[in-house]
Amino acid sequence: MAAVLMLSNLSVQRGGTTLLSDLCCSCNAGEVVVILGPNGAGKSSLLLALAGLIPATGLIELNAAPLHSYSRHELSRHVAWQGELPPTEFGLTVQQRLELAAGEQSANIENVATCMDVKPLLHRPLGELSSGERQRVELAALMLRDVPLWLLDEPTAHLDLKHQIHCIHMLKEQRTRGRAIVMVLHDLQQALAIADALILIDGKGNAEYGAAARLSDSQTLSQLFDASVITQGDVLVPDYGGQS
Amino acid sequence: MTLRWFALGCGIIACMLIGLGAGEQWINPFAAHDPMSGTILWELRLPRLLTAFAVGGLLALAGAWFQVLLGNPLAEPYVLGVAGSASAGAVTGLMFMPESAWAMSAGAFAGAWIGIVTVMFFSHLGSSRMLLAGVVLAAFWSAVLALLLALLPEQGLYRAFSWMMGDLSHSDIPVYVLLAAWGVALGCGLLLTRALDMLLLGERHAEALGINVKQLRQRLLLLASAVTAVAVTAAGTIGFVGLVIPHLMRLLFGSLHRAVLPASAIGGGLLLVLADTAARTIVAPAELPVGILTAIIGVPVFLFLLLRRN
Structure with a gap:
């Protein structure tokens, strides 16, 4: 699969604060990368940087060409951003x-x-x-x-359960059609249901990228969110406490 | 929709005919055979009607642009202080050259451009900060204007106040120049309709859809300010047209600019023609300031449509 998006040593700053630094990752055609992290960690800012809507340092390559080599109009033919x-x-x-x-x-x-x-x-x-x-x-x-890369900031926000499920199915279908998708999600189960790879941003300037299967364990996610994530059967779920 | 365009077209023809006929003395435009009536109709009333039409259209266009540029439905052509700086310029002209017929217009035009250049320094800021800067600048120009009015000799005060409330009787800009400005402004606006529509989605969405928002904002600010400067120079400060006509046209023709801009250019002209006809007829041979009439005619129409739409 060809890499639609390739990031090398990417750093994103906003308001003088480094939100994340030295992120290296790629997103191929037909792949879904989900960004996870606590509030204010810089997930939406990362998406904005990938869409060329805010500046970032490091290299962002889109279809093997630097992002900054695209004009605004050309970029809109390659990337769709939903925020x-x-x-x-x-x-x-x-x-x-x-x-x-x-x-x-x-x-x-x-x-x-x-x-x-x-x-x-x-x-x-x-x-x-x-x-x-x-x-x-x-x-x-x-x-x-109909562009190769979709950047989505919480696509299931505000949706009822029926439409959340419908949205995830729609995104899976898009993946099978070869669409590369990078998105922010807050719902852990949705994220793990669709992600091929994860970017974890901890809110302290650190970002980690890897296969979803490697990064989705209760210890890593509990550390990331500073909250308890437990395994129930084969499924990772937030620990809301037992049934009373 | 076609019916609404037809109604707008009929409205402007009807207003033009009424405007031609009405005045201190009613003259039937189709039966004016004596030279005196002909002179009044074609050399006095017609140029003034066309001036009103062009100025009204320019103000409504500027209003529509400022509302999108600032992302604020309450924006109008004078929101960034251009009217204040133009008024200060006009009063300065009157102060130093009280006998000159051109002094006020030249002063207003120079003042408007000083205001525009000042605002351009803030064009890189986001919409809300730019609006804030504009409001503060407007307050500054109001203070300058108040100072100049306090220093103005008494005999100049009536002329200054009359100009500041909108005065179509002494426009120093030839009517063909104003009509050309109306056409050029509308033409430029129509070239930008798709980008303006995108801007309705917010700056980020517009940018993500391929619009160079920074460049668009600068062009729009320059265009809207220049149009305001021409309108203010021609007729002083006439409020309300630029605020309400674009909203009225959105209610009638929808939000997309391929309809809003031409409808505003015509609708603004129509309102000002109507208001000016009333202003020079109601207390003839004296005249009322046209700015008062634009509000008296436009507010009930707008509120009626708003309630009907709800």
Whole structure:
């Protein structure tokens, strides 16, 4: 498999603080890399750096060419970024939001709207929707971006259980189609259900990359989150305490 | 949607005809055969109507751009202090050359550009900080203006206040220049519609979709400020048009700029034509400041549409 994304000695700083340093990793076509870490560790900042939206030191290579060699427009043809929900002040409708993401692929809008369960919402303004519905609209907008690399910041945030499951299935399907995906997730079970590799950021400037199978043990994850993660059967779960 | 465009087109034709006919004395534009009526219609009223149309359109365009640029629906053409600096420039011109017909306009234009250049220093900041800087600059220019008004000889005060409340009766910019500015501004805006639409999603989303946001913001700031400078120089400070017309047009035509910009350019013109006609007719032969009328006409229409949409 060809490496879509390759990071060498990457360091990300924000506001004078080093969030992570010397990260080396790669993400191949058809591979999912999940970024895990506590709040404020720099997960979203790492995604922003990979999307070229904030500066970083070290080398980021996209399809074997340095990220900085791409113009903004060229980059948008290789990378899709899904982050915070867009503002709603100016009354954009769901249809208009999807048209902006689709560009020349507007014929697919109906399909992705059906897939993400937002077809009945197409003519409603974004401001009238719940956070979960807006998140589904953002996922539909993402599906319209047929680019090699997706960078996703908590794609299952705000979603109910049905749509969380649907989202993970959709991402798995995208992986089988050869999409490279790097994403931040907070739900451990979701992360371990889909990740081929993990990037663990501890919030003290350290970042570790490796195969999901190698890094997903209770001790490593307990240390990372400074919270108890236990094994139940074959599954790693947060220790919420036993049933009373 | 087509019906709404048709209504807007009919509205502007109707307002133009009413504006031509109405005044101290009603003159039927289709039956003005004597030379005096012809002179009043075509040499006095028509240039003034076209000036009002162009200035209203320019203000509404600038308002639409500032709202997207600053990511704030309450933004309007004067939000970054350009009106304050233009007013200070106009009063300075009046102070030093009270007899000159051009002094106020030249002063306003110079003042507007001083304001624009000052604001450009803050264009690299994010939307909210730039807005904050603009509000602070506006307060500064207001203070300068108050100081200049305190120093202005009494005989100049009426002219200064009349200009500051919007005055289409003494525009020093030829009407063809204003119409050309209207056309150029709308044309430039239409070239940027897709990028402006992307900016509605927020700067990061726009950038991720391939827009060079930094460059776009600088272009937009320059364009919106230049348009404001032309409008202020032509007619003084006329509030409300730039704030409300873009919202009104979004309610009627949706949020995408390929519709919002032309609709605002026409709708702003329509409102100012209507307001100016009322301003020079209600208490004829005297005139009311047109800025008062834009608010009196526009606010109820806007609130009605807002309630109806809800």
